[in-house]
Amino acid sequence: MAANWYSNPAPVARRVRAYFAPVNRTAQAPAIFDPSEQSSFNLDSPPAPWLSLGWIEKFVRHAASKSVPIMTGIPAAPLEQVRESLAAQVSLQFLSWTKLTMALATGSQHMNLLAPAIGAAAAADGARAASAVTVQTGSTATFVALASTDASKFAPGSIVAIDIDYTGQTGYVGSPVSGAYLRQPLSDVDYIRRITYNVALVSQSSSAGLTLAEPLPGGAPVSGTRLQGVIGFVDREGGSFYQEWSGLFILQGGQGERVFFYYPRLQTMIGAQESSVPLSANSKSSVARILLQAQFMAMPVTDPLDGERVVCYRSFVPASNALV
Amino acid sequence: MQNAKDSFYVALRTRLIAINPQRTILLRGAVRPGIVVEDAEAPFSQLPDDVFILRWLGLGVDVDLDSTMAAEECDVIYQTCGTQSFGGLDRGRALSQMDEELMSIIQPFYTPKLNFISQPPATMLTQVFWDEPGFGPIAIQRDRLARTAKVLVYSYQEQGE
Numbered sequence: 001m002a003a004n005w006y007s008n009p010a011p012v013a014r015r016v017r018a019y020f021a022p023v024n025r026t027a028q029a030p031a032i033f034d035p036s037e038q039s040s041f042n043l044d045s046p047p048a049p050w051l052s053l054g055w056i057e058k059f060v061r062h063a064a065s066k067s068v069p070i071m072t073g074i075p076a077a078p079l080e081q082v083r084e085s086l087a088a089q090v091s092l093q094f095l096s097w098t099k100l101t102m103a104l105a106t107g108s109q110h111m112n113l114l115a116p117a118i119g120a121a122a123a124a125d126g127a128r129a130a131s132a133v134t135v136q137t138g139s140t141a142t143f144v145a146l147a148s149t150d151a152s153k154f155a156p157g158s159i160v161a162i163d164i165d166y167t168g169q170t171g172y173v174g175s176p177v178s179g180a181y182l183r184q185p186l187s188d189v190d191y192i193r194r195i196t197y198n199v200a201l202v203s204q205s206s207s208a209g210l211t212l213a214e215p216l217p218g219g220a221p222v223s224g225t226r227l228q229g230v231i232g233f234v235d236r237e238g239g240s241f242y243q244e245w246s247g248l249f250i251l252q253g254g255q256g257e258r259v260f261f262y263y264p265r266l267q268t269m270i271g272a273q274e275s276s277v278p279l280s281a282n283s284k285s286s287v288a289r290i291l292l293q294a295q296f297m298a299m300p301v302t303d304p305l306d307g308e309r310v311v312c313y314r315s316f317v318p319a320s321n322a323l324v
Numbered sequence: 325m326q327n328a329k330d331s332f333y334v335a336l337r338t339r340l341i342a343i344n345p346q347r348t349i350l351l352r353g354a355v356r357p358g359i360v361v362e363d364a365e366a367p368f369s370q371l372p373d374d375v376f377i378l379r380w381l382g383l384g385v386d387v388d389l390d391s392t393m394a395a396e397e398c399d400v401i402y403q404t405c406g407t408q409s410f411g412g413l414d415r416g417r418a419l420s421q422m423d424e425e426l427m428s429i430i431q432p433f434y435t436p437k438l439n440f441i442s443q444p445p446a447t448m449l450t451q452v453f454w455d456e457p458g459f460g461p462i463a464i465q466r467d468r469l470a471r472t473a474k475v476l477v478y479s480y481q482e483q484g485e
Contacts, residue, residue: 003483006449007390012478014433014455254434254453254478321449323390 008322011253016059017043018092019050019248020104022197022217023265025178026171030264030301031246035315039258043250049176050248051217053104055095057291059249061261061312062089088298088311090247090266093275093291099199099233100217105292106272108239109180111194112161115229125234129190132226135162141215144227148207156202159230160210162221163196165189176218181241193228235272243268247296255319262313265299325383325394327439328452328479332398333361333378334445335435335452340376343428349375362401373468374418376426377401391450391480398477400426400457403470412467419462419469426473430457437479452479 021031031049038047046052064087069078094101103110114129121127133150144162146154154160163174168185172178179195188194198218204211210227247266251259276288298311318324337357340347347358349372351365358375362368371377382397402422406415434453438445457473464470 004449006480006482008450008480009389009391009393012453255451255480256434319450 005321005323008253008255008257008319011251011255011257011259013251013253013259015055015057016092017250017252018053018056018059018094019046019250020053020100020245020266021049021051021248022177023244023246024176025181025244032264033246033248033260033262033313035260035262035313035317039260039315039317043252046248051100053094053096053098053101056249057093057095059092060090062091064088065311086300086309086311088263089269089295090249090261090263090298091293091295092249093293095291097292099197101292101294102233102235102272103197103243104245104268105294106235107242107268107270108236109195109241110233110235110243111179112196112199113231113234114161114190114194115231125236126194126231129193129228132165132190132193132228135221135225135227136209137223139209139221139225141219142212143209144212144221145209146227150227151205151207151209154202154205154210154227154229156205158202158205159232160200160202160212160227161193161196161230162198162200162216162225162227163192163218164222164224165226166191166193178244190228193226199230237271244299253319255322257319257322258317260313260315260317262315263296263298263311264301264313265311266296267299268294269297270295325396325479325481325485327437327448327485328394328477329361329380329396329398330440331435331438331452331479332454332477333359334438334440336376336378336429339429340425344425347374347425371401371403371470374404374422375402376422389480391482394479394481396477396479398475400473400475401470402426403468405468415467415469419471423459423471426457430454430475437482449482450480452477454478 023030041047066084067081068084070080072079111125113126116127117130136145138145166189170182173180173182173192174195177197198216200212200214200216202210203213244267247263249261273293274290275293276290278288300309300311303310337359340359341357348355349358361378379399379401381399384395386393404415404418406412406418434451437448437450437452439448454475454477457475460472462469462471
């Protein structure tokens with residue numbers, strides 16, 4: 001009778017996939033990844049609320065926890081070990097420049113450059129913005145209903161930011177992604193749209209509204225939401241805000257086995273910086289790909305299973321028929 | 325190792341049928357998908373145009389693992405003179421189309437390993453997987469353009485192989 005099992009050597013993987021999900025900063029609640037229920041998802045369509053950041057390079061995990069022995073006796077010898085500190089870091093390079101990858105790879109808040117009002121005074125993070133237009137009822141995550149006169153202002157290929165007006169809130173602002181922390185009220189009514197992650201490309205424009213090329217991260221716009229054009233993005237070196245996200249990294253082996261690295265809380269720990277990779281290793285061409293460099297500090301959570309404080313979970317789902 | 329080679333070929337053939345069923349070859353009186361294994365056909369005096377030829381070359385094994393791993397080097401050779409209707413002036417475009425088709429059928433970079441000795445083929449326990457293709461430069465022979473792409477195909481030996 002033929003064996004129906006085999007010994008699978010160490011996983012052979014091509015690259016690492018990265019997924020991030022917003023942490024509810026106000027409630028201090030990270031996104032949960034449950035490998036017992038979600039381990040077999042299609043890598044191109046992760047389960048909500050996880051957002052795919054595509055393939056990454058130079059993924060390095062660094063466990064910085066320290067254990068020290070309790071010495072006893074003469075001469076002293078280890079009696080027990082205790083964990084003196086709990087820390088871990090993750091570094092990686094993103095292979096694309098998007099709103100999300102830029103935001104994750106910067107140490108401070110990441111802002112949208114709103115389309116400026118005519119004649120507005122220049123400002124380093126974007127001039128006073130052109131007036132926002134009101135989103136109508138009937139909108140979804142991929143379609144924004146607008147009055148026909150408003151819709152005509154946004155051609156296919158435009159980028160738009162969709163969120164509520166700023167009305168003097170303080171603390172963490174932005175939902176579901178906290179994009180900034182305000183100690184005192186500001187006067188900019190567009191501030192939330194400056195820091196919102198509800199940003200998308202317009203694929204079609206009609207008299208009824210705008211069809212978006214990809215769903216809004218925050219889902220269907222809520223009542224009172226308004227829309228503005230976006231020229232690009234800006235972040236700053238400095239400031240006091242730290243991005244915090246839940247991170248999930250997946251290695252898929254040649255036999256279909258999967259290794260999951262789930263970090264409930266990751267905070268960016270370096271400022272915005274890039275690395276340059278020549279496109280051709282064999283020539284002296286100056287053409288190079290500019291990659292976003294990211295480094296995160298893993299923050300602890302308390303595991304409700306047993307009350308232990310941890311910073312990362314590593315899960316392994318073996319290949320079918322492989323010995324375990 | 326033959327099962328891995330067979331599985332790789334059939335995976336590429338199935339994917340080619342899906343993306344371009346018009347790419348065919350008349351071989352031994354039968355119209356077949358336009359991808360053949362060179363060592364499983366009568367020797368060609370001249371490689372046929374507008375089809376993919378799989379030529380198996382190098383072999384490496386790692387016997388120190390729990391399951392022996394085999395790495396088999398496969399050249400995917402293809403060439404074209406363009407079409408008669410354009411007098412061959414579209415040969416560059418025809419080769420580009422074959423480049424794109426190869427990029428499409430090579431993904432995803434794995435397929436289940438099958439044993440084709442039995443009918444229907446029996447699904448084995450492991451998967452065959454491979455690396456990204458390394459495309460060589462275009463070779464020009466008068467009005468014929470040819471290219472070779474190298475692919476390393478990996479597999480684990482199972483009991484009974």
